[in-house]
Amino acid sequence: MSDIRVLVVEDEPVAAAAHGAYLGRLPGFSLAGTAPDGQSALRLLAEFAAAGNPVELVLLDMNLPDLHGLDIARRMRASGLLPDIIAITAVRELNIVRSAVSIGVVQYLIKPFTYATFADKLTSYRQFREQLAASLGGTKSGASQSDVDQAFASLRAPSELPLPKGLSTSTLDAVQEFMKQQADAVSATEVMDALGMSRVTARRYLEYLADAGTVSRTARYGAPGRPENEYRWTRG
Amino acid sequence: MSDIRVLVVEDEPVAAAAHGAYLGRLPGFSLAGTAPDGQSALRLLAEFAAAGNPVELVLLDMNLPDLHGLDIARRMRASGLLPDIIAITAVRELNIVRSAVSIGVVQYLIKPFTYATFADKLTSYRQFREQLAASLGGTKSGASQSDVDQAFASLRAPSELPLPKGLSTSTLDAVQEFMKQQADAVSATEVMDALGMSRVTARRYLEYLADAGTVSRTARYGAPGRPENEYRWTRG
DNA sequence: CACCGTTGCGTTCATATTGGTCGTGGAAGG
């Protein structure tokens, strides 16, 4: 199977270059071009399509100087351009995500992301296409509901990006979920008490989240005893 | 949460009535209307939207007398209508499926289907919306990548993935039957003990059911030793 | 003002207990 031709739409030159470099390291993809804003993105797409060399996938930033990413996607669909779209954005809003899904966004990447996350999303997209081609391309009658289901399933995000040794995703999720709900800063002891885990465990996960920048860490003074670290949810 | 308003687009009256009846049996959904062809579907959608009572989900047959389902979808997007779409079709062609995905089809039902399949697809769609609302709607701080991933995962989870090597239907049935009867969450060890199977086998089937979304998996803390996974029946 | 006991959390280490994988045995089907 030939490479999947990708168009990167991103206004910040640094980020655009980074995405292009990421793409280059992934097998099965080739960079078709880069566009700094919505208008040139649409023009490039039309040109490629007219030349019989259509773009198959667009890495689409949502925040662009001239148009919103959703508008670009809608115009693409309206003009009959059918590349798949992976949305890249720092915005996490319910309406945005839902609209993105309804307009045919296949994956949703939240900035900032690591190369591992990026590679994971694109690889799963490629697997989705290959499975679809394998089950539907050969025979016209061989596909069944489960075939289509299986192809869709590979779009499902496993998202098990490498965690440091000794940490488990389920526990991390539990801590994150709890932290998100807390308006005030909480101490490791409070997390331990609320989640029913040991103090050591709670502190270890809070420390990891603090290193990752998801929570902020400050010292709490005023009471006797060694000062207590308090953690506060910051991401967002 | 209020019901999800659904429009059924289907030219055969028998099938349309059947879909409506199916919908009535599903909690969380309400039938907004029925359209026998593309033109009236678009008109109905516009009318509902103008009345401030938009349709949120369309069950869209691909083969209609006047327009192809993909054309209807494209026109919907072009006119700014953003309901989600579940495609219903007997046609299994690579290009159709791929185009459907790119235009924002969230589920793909292949005729003929049973009520169980129908209910499964719609239920997973509702779970997707609820998860998205839960993680993005409540707090202003937004959601993390894993939150969005999880919502997408429940959208694309297949109803029945093929049995991996090493699993048998009879054992699976036994585990499912046991899980259904348990009100509380149970650990793999308890399943092993109750069904008289080995821990490895119990765990493997439970893991499969967790992947399929039939049971949920959470960690159990409080005791020394590695945290124990406990499983709870969710679908039924 | 300086020193020291008190107090609680941070940190480390051994331990307990489960998850995951590999190879093998027995049963069912051809």
Next chain:
DNA sequence: CCTTCCACGACCAATATGAACGCAACGGTG
């Protein structure tokens, strides 16, 4: 009789727990 497939047993790896030790700030006391 041979092949295939599934369950079992046992190994290694993983991860939360509890206790013990150390450290930093508080609050008296000289």
